[in-house]
Amino acid sequence: MHQRFTLWWQPAFFLLVGFLLLGHLSAAWAEAPQALVLTKGGERQSLSLSEIESLGLYEVTMQHPEGPEGTFAGVWLDDFLASQGLDEAGRVRFIAEDGYTTFLTAEDRQEKSYLLVTRLDGEPVPQEDLGPFMLIVPEDAEAALDGSASITRWIWALRQIQVQ
Numbered sequence: 001m002h003q004r005f006t007l008w009w010q011p012a013f014f015l016l017v018g019f020l021l022l023g024h025l026s027a028a029w030a031e032a033p034q035a036l037v038l039t040k041g042g043e044r045q046s047l048s049l050s051e052i053e054s055l056g057l058y059e060v061t062m063q064h065p066e067g068p069e070g071t072f073a074g075v076w077l078d079d080f081l082a083s084q085g086l087d088e089a090g091r092v093r094f095i096a097e098d099g100y101t102t103f104l105t106a107e108d109r110q111e112k113s114y115l116l117v118t119r120l121d122g123e124p125v126p127q128e129d130l131g132p133f134m135l136i137v138p139e140d141a142e143a144a145l146d147g148s149a150s151i152t153r154w155i156w157a158l159r160q161i162q163v164q
Helices: 002-031 049-053 077-083 106-111 138-146
Strands: 035-040 043-048 058-063 069-076 091-096 101-105 115-120 134-136 158-163
Touching: 043 049, 049 069, 049 115, 058 138, 069 077, 077 106, 077 115, 101 106
Parallel strands: 035 158
Antiparallel strands: 035 043, 058 069, 069 115, 091 101, 091 158, 115 134
């Protein structure tokens, strides 16, 4: 009888420990600083939030067409690219966590000012608010909300920027 009890509670115990450990690890991952991967040529580098924000933050208060509303802060894309020696890049690819991709040419970047968003209301952008990084066009915010401006070049849950 004692052996039967031991066999019953051991799997339940290990299952409970596994759930607790998994919950702890996912909470730690959610609190970990996010990084943006920059690929230029064949080189990959990971840029931390503080490295990106060292260029100085610009803020805009608006509603994102996909939901989040508040004060979005980040660095101008052109400043970011220049800081990486990529201001002359002819074509830049942006890749979201879900695989969505958009491209910007040098001409696109001359027509509009793009903001590489790193914060929402002073905090790193959480995943549930389309984070950790996003690319927006502040001057088109109202037009994007009413549907008169395309948001195909806006990207959220941004994970990687590639320059050939």
